[in-house]
Amino acid sequence: MVYDRLYTTRTKRPLLKSSILLSDESPENLPELIRLRKRLKRIYELKVDPLQDDLFLVQIQKEVWGKSVSGHVIIDQGTRGSWIAYTDESGYFVRRVLEPLFNGLYPDVARVYFNYLQIQEFLKAIDEAYRGSSVVTYVAYKRQPRGEEEQPIGTRLLWEAGADEDLKKYARQYRLWIDSLTFQVKDQDGMVALEASLTGRGVARLRFGTFSDFYHNVIQLYIGLATRWKNFFSDRERRLEEGKVNLRPYLLQYPFGLEKTQIEDLIVNLRGSYSYSILFGGNPYFAANLTDYQDGSSFYLTILGGKVTITPMLRSTPYALWRIASRVQRVVGEGDILDVPRVPEA
Amino acid sequence: MSVDLARTCVEDFRKYSDTVTTAAAIYHLFASNPSIGHFIGIEHKLVTSNPDEILTPDITAVYNSDSKGLLFELKYSLPTEVGSVKDELLKLEKYSRVQGGWRVKGPVQSVDFILICHIDDVSRAVEGAQQVFAETGKPFYNPTSFSIWYWTIPSARGDERREEMRLLHAYGATRNDLLQQMIKMPGGILAAEEVLTTLRFTYPFIRQKPPVQYIIVFLMQNVFSALPPPSRAGRRFYNVDLDHIYQKTNALFPPWWERDVQTVQVRRGWVKEALDTLVKLRLIMEISDKPDWYSIPIPTLVTRKPLHEVICRKLGRIRRLGRPTAPKPVPKRRPAGVRPLTEFLQE
Numbered sequence: 047m048v049y050d051r052l053y054t055t056r057t058k059r060p061l062l063k064s065s066i067l068l069s070d071e072s073p074e075n076l077p078e079l080i081r082l083r084k085r086l087k088r089i090y091e092l093k094v095d096p097l098q099d100d101l102f103l104v105q106i107q108k109e110v111w112g113k114s115v116s117g118h119v120i121i122d123q124g125t126r127g128s129w130i131a132y133t134d135e136s137g138y139f140v141r142r143v144l145e146p147l148f149n150g151l152y153p154d155v156a157r158v159y160f161n162y163l164q165i166q167e168f169l170k171a172i173d174e175a176y177r178g179s180s181v182v183t184y185v186a187y188k189r190q191p192r193g194e195e196e197q198p199i200g201t202r203l204l205w206e207a208g209a210d211e212d213l214k215k216y217a218r219q220y221r222l223w224i225d226s227l228t229f230q231v232k233d234q235d236g237m238v239a240l241e242a243s244l245t246g247r248g249v250a251r252l253r254f255g256t257f258s259d260f261y262h263n264v265i266q267l268y269i270g271l272a273t274r275w276k277n278f279f280s281d282r283e284r285r286l287e288e289g290k291v292n293l294r295p296y297l298l299q300y301p302f303g304l305e306k307t308q309i310e311d312l313i314v315n316l317r318g319s320y321s322y323s324i325l326f327g328g329n330p331y332f333a334a335n336l337t338d339y340q341d342g343s344s345f346y347l348t349i350l351g352g353k354v355t356i357t358p359m360l361r362s363t364p365y366a367l368w369r370i371a372s373r374v375q376r377v378v379g380e381g382d383i384l385d386v387p388r389v390p391e392a
Numbered sequence: 393m394s395v396d397l398a399r400t401c402v403e404d405f406r407k408y409s410d411t412v413t414t415a416a417a418i419y420h421l422f423a424s425n426p427s428i429g430h431f432i433g434i435e436h437k438l439v440t441s442n443p444d445e446i447l448t449p450d451i452t453a454v455y456n457s458d459s460k461g462l463l464f465e466l467k468y469s470l471p472t473e474v475g476s477v478k479d480e481l482l483k484l485e486k487y488s489r490v491q492g493g494w495r496v497k498g499p500v501q502s503v504d505f506i507l508i509c510h511i512d513d514v515s516r517a518v519e520g521a522q523q524v525f526a527e528t529g530k531p532f533y534n535p536t537s538f539s540i541w542y543w544t545i546p547s548a549r550g551d552e553r554r555e556e557m558r559l560l561h562a563y564g565a566t567r568n569d570l571l572q573q574m575i576k577m578p579g580g581i582l583a584a585e586e587v588l589t590t591l592r593f594t595y596p597f598i599r600q601k602p603p604v605q606y607i608i609v610f611l612m613q614n615v616f617s618a619l620p621p622p623s624r625a626g627r628r629f630y631n632v633d634l635d636h637i638y639q640k641t642n643a644l645f646p647p648w649w650e651r652d653v654q655t656v657q658v659r660r661g662w663v664k665e666a667l668d669t670l671v672k673l674r675l676i677m678e679i680s681d682k683p684d685w686y687s688i689p690i691p692t693l694v695t696r697k698p699l700h701e702v703i704c705r706k707l708g709r710i711r712r713l714g715r716p717t718a719p720k721p722v723p724k725r726r727p728a729g730v731r732p733l734t735e736f737l738q739e
Contacts (some may be wrong), residue, residue: 284593286643295590321691323609323700325409331545331556331588333409335613339691342617348589355589360643361618386590 050257060134062257064265066248066272067129067148068365069155073102073121079154086150100124104131108143115143125269127276129155140249153341156365158248158272159372161380162187162213162224165244168271169229175263176231179239184228185213189220190379218301221379228253240264248272278383279364279371284357295357296367298374298381303351306330312349312377319373335359338366345370354378355386397711401704404469404603407510411468411600413592414508414543417557417583418451418464420591424584428571429455429462432495435599440489447490450599455568458496461503462568463487466598470513477513477520481533488532504537504566508559514542518563539564541575557583596644601658605707607666609700612675612692615640620690627689634684638663673706 053062071079076094080086091107100123107116117135124130131148133140148157160168162185173181216222228243240255242264250268252260282294309332316322319339325346326333332349343366346357354374358367371383415434422431432452439446451464465484470477487505494500509517517540525533532538540563545556560580566572574581584591596610615637619630638660645659667686670676675692679685695702 284643291594293590293594297589317696321613321693321695321699323405323613324698325406326545333588333592335609337613337617337691339694342620342690344614344617346593350585350589353589357590357593359593359614359618360640386586 052257053252053254053260054256056254060136062132062134062252062260063137063140064133064250064252065131065140065144065148066158066250066265066268067131067155068127068158068272068276069129070127071154073104073123073129076104076151079151083150086147090147106143106147108147110142115139117143119144125273128269128272130265130269145247152369153338153363153365156369158275159368159375160244160246160248160271160275161375161383162222162227162246163380163382164271164275165224165227165246168244168267169227171267171270172229172231172263175267176239179234180232182230182232184230184243186225186227187213188223188225189216223376223380231255244268275368276364278385279367282358282364282367283362284359293357295355295386296371297356297384297386298354298371299384300352300354300379300381304330304349304354304378308378309349312374315377316373320370336370338369341366343367347374354381397708398701398704401603401605401707402701405605405609405700405704407512408468408598408602408606409592410510410543410545411466411508412596412598413557413583413587414559415450415466415598416591416594417543417559417581417587418508420584420587421581422453428574429453429568430458430496434595436493436495438490438493440486440491442489445486445489446493447486448599449487452494454494454496454500455571457498458494459498459501460567461490461494461500462506462566462571463490463503464506464508466600467507467509467513467517468598468600468602470509470517472516474516474519474523477516478524481507481517481520481524482528485530485532488530502537502567504539504568505532506539506541506566508541508543511542511544514540514562521563535564537565537567539566539575541580557588559583601662604666604669605700605703607662608670608703610644611637611641611663611666611670612699612703614644616688616690616692619688627691627694629687629689631679631685631687633682633686634660634664634667637667637686669707672710673703675706 052059074094074096077092080090080092089109093105095103095105097103097120102121102123104119104121105116106119107114109115115138117133117139119131119133119135122130122132131144133144135144148155169181169183213222224246226243226245228241230238231240233239238254240259240263241253242255242260243251243253244264248268250260250264252264278296282296285292309330313322313334316336321337321339322334324332324334330349332347334347335344336347337344341363343362344359345362345367346359347370348355348357356367356370375381419431419434422429430453432454434451435448436452437446437448438452449463450466453462453464454460455462465487467480470480484505484507487503490503492500507517507521521533521535521538521540524530525535525538539561541559542562543557543559546558558580559575561575618640619632620628641663642659664684667676670692671678671686676689677687679687693699693702
């Protein structure tokens with residue numbers, strides 16, 4: 047249990063990073079999944095060795111600007127339908143090698159995306175897990191006043207107890223994008239028991255604390271949250287049941303109406319990854335049919351007032367529906383993801 | 393010329409899509425306001441005294457304790473000549489022969505008819521209806537029971553008001569007083585928000601044949617993409633037959649269409665026409681020696697431009713090339729006996 051205490055002393059070492067991913071594939075198939083993708087095949091070299099108990103050691107090497115960057119990752123496939131990739135390599139390795147690899151493996155391996163409202167659910171669970179201790183949150187975010195067209199510059203920080211309350215207030219005035227959320231759990235004596243951080247792209251980092259604490263109180267909760275949201279995006283295809291069409295749309299709700307410039311930005315942002323046809327072109331009511339090039343999922347997207355509604359069609363995987371929600375939020379700011387209530391039948 | 397063809401092609405694509413939305417708006421109007429009447433169905437089968445004749449208006453409803461009928465017909469496009477519009481209107485007279493099939497207890501004593509068209513076509517439709525009634529005097533076209541509506545989605549200006557879809561009155565009336573009052577109000581009938589956000593996607597088709605570009609884009613985006621098993625990287629070719637594609641597409645047509653052999657043939661024809669056009673556009677290939685089999689690359693077309701615009705540009709190009717070219721002008725020959733000017737100079 048030596049590794050359990052690796053992060054209980056304050057030494058200069060790269061943080062332990064863990065990426066939560068969704069996949070029904072086995073990590074053993076990684077070389078084959080890469081072989082199917084021309085772009086990845088050219089720049090990545092991989093070796094997978096099975097360890098014990100659903101663990102796999104993956105050695106990855108990639109050419110970055112003509113230089114070879116390599117590192118190790120341990121993938122845990124213990125929870126059905128998801129992978130947890132652990133590494134204590136540098137942040138550079140994660141940003142330049144690991145994350146592009148996982149992005150490129152879509153849709154066989156899908157990343158998870160959380161906005162601030164979703165991460166708040168997680169914080170509530172942390173509060174409950176550490177009842178009696180104080181939890182201090184530290185939020186790095188970007189914000190943009192509504193009506194401003196330029197992309198926001200610089201990241202703002204909130205570092206105080208109850209930072210999330212301030213963010214709720216800002217969400218009404220600004221469009222927000224959360225970069226990361228760090229939290230520190232202090233026991234009754236004021237000693238730090240756990241210091242960890244989360245990003246909206248499903249990466250949890252351990253800065254200080256025991257691995258078992260981190261695993262049970264952060265990773266497991268994070269997987270629980272990911273599974274819950276995967277279920278939210280599942281089984282939404284258009285269905286014909288007893289002669290009636292059953293649509294299961296969901297929406298992103300904003301406290302303000304979306305503007306024409308944002309709709310234009312959205313199209314620019316989506317056009318590389320989706321085939322699209324515009325049924326109504328943004329007055330600013332907007333309706334379009336989108337197809338995910340990689341996964342084949344298709345859906346209609348409408349923007350009306352402060353609502354972005356996504357209505358899935360014949361094929362719509364949870365990964366694709368989660369991904370489009372994230373892509374929309376990346377452009378127009380973080381919104382509340384909700385089910386659309388059923389409309390009355392005539 | 394090809395630019396004009398492409399522009400008209402895109403306009404028709406949008407008009408058809410808006411017409412589908414209008415059908416959803418009417419459906420929702422009855423669903424949320426039962427006092428107006430009782431919605432019977434989309435393309436519900438009605439019978440006449442001729443046992444071989446079955447009529448299926450776009451939308452059927454009844455009102456006044458199910459004793460009166462209301463039929464709606466939607467046209468995404470009407471001819472550009474008033475004369476041709478009149479021909480279209482004369483075809484609607486068949487609905488005056490409706491005698492039964494309403495699926496209500498008592499008899500339906502009278503029937504009102506409402507034609508809904510695009511704002512671009514409405515003045516011609518009104519002119520045509522007036523002329524038809526004046527020329528034929530047929531009671532079906534009497535403006536007390538025959539009316540024309542149109543739809544509009546006006547732009548929102550600043551914070552003045554939000555974007556919305558409205559149905560507006562253009563001509564005639566219906567004897568359904570409540571409905572007539574609603575449509576005659578200054579803003580007409582406002583379509584509910586859920587019509588614009590979700591309900592319009594319930595059935596992507598109405599009974600009128602869509603323009604070929606509409607089916608092509610629909611197939612490429614929603615049907616072809618669902619052909620291969622999920623989670624496959626890269627572009628691949630899939631060999632499929634017309635029936636398989638039709639079966640997939642069929643799930644998007646209203647379910648009752650399947651029961652009618654003739655309708656199945658018609659819808660299958662739409663899909664076949666779209667596939668054959670895609671072959672002409674060289675986006676998919678026919679498989680030799682196997683009739684009605686196609687080899688379809690998926691994704692079929694990767695582009696950063698709107699798919700309907702790309703398809704319309706391609707269609708414009710083949711339509712322009714396919715048109716018979718003007719015959720070469722006959723070389724001008726000097727009529728016999730006429731001397732060239734140069735001869736006079738030499739004299």
